[in-house]
Amino acid sequence: MATSDFAETDFEGAPSRLAIDPQAVARNYKRLAALTKAECGAAVKADAYGLGMAEIAPHLAKVGCRTFCVALVSEGLALRRLLPDATIYILNGVFDPPAAREAGLIPFISSLDALDAWPDDLPFVLNIDTGMNRLGVALPDALQVTRRPVMIASHFACADTPHHPLNALQESAFRAARSAFKDVPASFANSAALLTRPQSHYDLVRPGIALYGGTASPDLAPLEVAVRLEARIVQVREVETGDSVGYGAAERVRRASRIAIASLGYADGYLRAAGGTNETNGAPVFVNGHITRLVGRVSMDLVALDVTDIAAKRGDYVEFIGRNVPLETVAQKDGTIGYELLTDLSRRAVRRYGPL
Missing domain, CATH: 3.20.20.10 (Alanine racemase)
Structure with a gap:
């Protein structure tokens, strides 16, 4: 969406949104x-x-x-x-x-x-x-x-x-x-x-x-963050100990949990490798002042995250990349580099240009 066609209500109501400064x-x-x-x-x-x-x-x-x-x-x-x-x-x-x-x-x-x-x-x-x-x-x-x-x-x-x-x-x-x-x-x-x-x-x-805002070398701190990718929670559900989450039953929860489902997936450029399995934790995300992580596989349009210890509800936004979830941290989890994540940023997110 071009800046000239942009309305703030479009950004605030979007299932996924990308703020760029x-x-x-x-x-x-x-x-x-x-x-x-x-x-x-x-x-x-x-x-x-x-x-x-x-x-x-x-x-x-x-x-x-x-x-x-x-x-x-x-x-x-x-x-x-x-x-x-x-x-x-x-x-x-x-x-x-x-x-x-x-x-x-x-x-x-x-x-x-x-x-x-x-x-x-x-x-x-x-x-x-x-x-x-x-x-x-x-x-x-x-x-x-x-x-x-x-x-x-x-x-x-x-x-x-x-x-x-x-x-x-x-x-x-x-x-x-x-x-x-x-x-x-x-x-x-x-x-x-x-x-x-x-x-x-x-x-x-x-x-x-x-x-x-990407890290040019592992030994160097990045410069100022210039982008924030967020998506909304569309459902929160209760799962029991041992229940699997997502495709392939790749991850089973180790305790009774609250799982939030957010409107973002690999069709948006958020890589499938960010998901969690029984052997590896999913990528970090930030919701309502707390860092948590993805649970189970990233699917085409949706991801799951653990909100058991967080007050989270339908409609809340989750930060997937930004000040609280560094680009390179997500890239490392994905087995790639920040360049790939940036150049494949969400194709469906509503974009807003301005201060983060």
């Missing part, structure tokens, strides 16, 4: 930008990591962000309509040079074939593989490139693990590339490297997850 993202950007002498850009790919690029990018621009990274040309075209004067890089490259030319989009060129297909008169970033073995021109080939890029770039594979030996190996390879492009600006650092590897900042840093 663009100002928190902007404040996180300012904190990150203050940590470096390089220009601080922003990764707003994947619809600003699921939070809504149309709402987030203008707030970033208002606090001084001038350079943005997206993955796809379609994202770049949408962003250009929002920010006519921004520098926009396309990380996955371009197959349609005329469209990129018209919109002033600058691709990361990651192979010699792509470089051959890119017009000589258009700017490009030479993306160099320094050891991640994902996108990027191999270093020996990059050193033979004679066309002048507007920037050289690479990407860390393990910056979220600061002591991983691959970080130093990648930095060494990038220094070799820098020696061949001495007067060309360089960009290497993502969120984690911005926070832990100042030697990799160069001319442009490209934070992503840290902008949105």
Whole structure:
């Protein structure tokens, strides 16, 4: 639902709701930008990591962000309509040079074939593989490139693990590339490297997850929380000791319990792995001032939570991600990372943009 079509009653009455604070993202950007002498850009790919690029990018621009990274040309075209004067890089490259030319989009060129297909008169970033073995021109080939890029770039594979030996190996390879492009600006650092590897900042840093309140590294505290996902209780029921809850009878309660059923499931992007079993506790949730946990499997549209010791009733909201239930805590339970949760945020929740 677009902000202009939004009514507060829609939010307050919604079975599930997603509060997103663009100002928190902007404040996180300012904190990150203050940590470096390089220009601080922003990764707003994947619809600003699921939070809504149309709402987030203008707030970033208002606090001084001038350079943005997206993955796809379609994202770049949408962003250009929002920010006519921004520098926009396309990380996955371009197959349609005329469209990129018209919109002033600058691709990361990651192979010699792509470089051959890119017009000589258009700017490009030479993306160099320094050891991640994902996108990027191999270093020996990059050193033979004679066309002048507007920037050289690479990407860390393990910056979220600061002591991983691959970080130093990648930095060494990038220094070799820098020696061949001495007067060309360089960009290497993502969120984690911005926070832990100042030697990799160069001319442009490209934070992503840290902008949105995610943890860029297990050793680092997240920045300001920017999102809260909630869903309403639709029923509270009594179950007896030993009764199973949910599909597959995956979990049986160990005591007589009150179980609340809330209107959220994997169809909303809340991962099935968050559920509980007889061997493992379900993900934490927060209801009426108390932390509790999920019971049994997450199903398509519903989850169950233990409210035996909590005053909870039909219509109460449960926080699934937010200040009281950190994104990374849920991600760890799900066996994934905050990036995946954010980019798959509830498809059906009513969204409100403003303070949490």
